[in-house]
Amino acid sequence: MNPIALPLPPLHRAAVLVLLGALALGGTAGCSPAAESAPRTAQARESPPAGTPASTSTATDVGWVQLMTPMNQQAVKLLALAAERAAEPRVRDFAVRLRTGQEAELVRLRSLLTRMGLPGTDVHAGHDMPGMVTVRDLDAARAAEGPAFDRLVLVQIRDHLRQSAQVSRSEITSGGRADARELAAALVTARETSLAELERLPDAVRALG
Numbered sequence: 001m002n003p004i005a006l007p008l009p010p011l012h013r014a015a016v017l018v019l020l021g022a023l024a025l026g027g028t029a030g031c032s033p034a035a036e037s038a039p040r041t042a043q044a045r046e047s048p049p050a051g052t053p054a055s056t057s058t059a060t061d062v063g064w065v066q067l068m069t070p071m072n073q074q075a076v077k078l079l080a081l082a083a084e085r086a087a088e089p090r091v092r093d094f095a096v097r098l099r100t101g102q103e104a105e106l107v108r109l110r111s112l113l114t115r116m117g118l119p120g121t122d123v124h125a126g127h128d129m130p131g132m133v134t135v136r137d138l139d140a141a142r143a144a145e146g147p148a149f150d151r152l153v154l155v156q157i158r159d160h161l162r163q164s165a166q167v168s169r170s171e172i173t174s175g176g177r178a179d180a181r182e183l184a185a186a187l188v189t190a191r192e193t194s195l196a197e198l199e200r201l202p203d204a205v206r207a208l209g
Contacts, residue, residue: 061171064184072102074132074133076103077138082157091150091201101194131161133160141156150202162195172188
């Protein structure tokens, strides 16, 4: 994957690099060279000092919520396609349930953006982020049919769930806001449950390897 270009204010860009750097340190596949190059000193600065008020937003909080929001938005688009077009009924049912859950998370993420005084715009539009369903991915899904469509959805959603869980774990350990860390913990729990269900779906073993 090519290095990620992040035209964000320095504080926000550093936060995203820290979160993605945490993925690299955790050994997650698919992380970008840009994420892997985040310096250890920058990572240390993202950890909130002892006694940080729950309402104080750190760069990690900002980076997390501004990444998770578009990740969910894009996943919902793919899940909407899967709910209508998946060849296997159990894949369709899974997509319907997961889409409902991701939309509920979006309500909470957007509320958090508002409380933090952040814009609702997608600061990652056009970026090829790990776990992000891209425009190319959606185009490929629209062009696929039958079992090939199901396999594509399983792979893309598996990656979305895994990567967003990893990023959310970084927020839990390094975020400064109690409400953001609480939401991140809820997202991790939901993703672990969804991943377990996804891996039991028909064709999952063949599609995911």
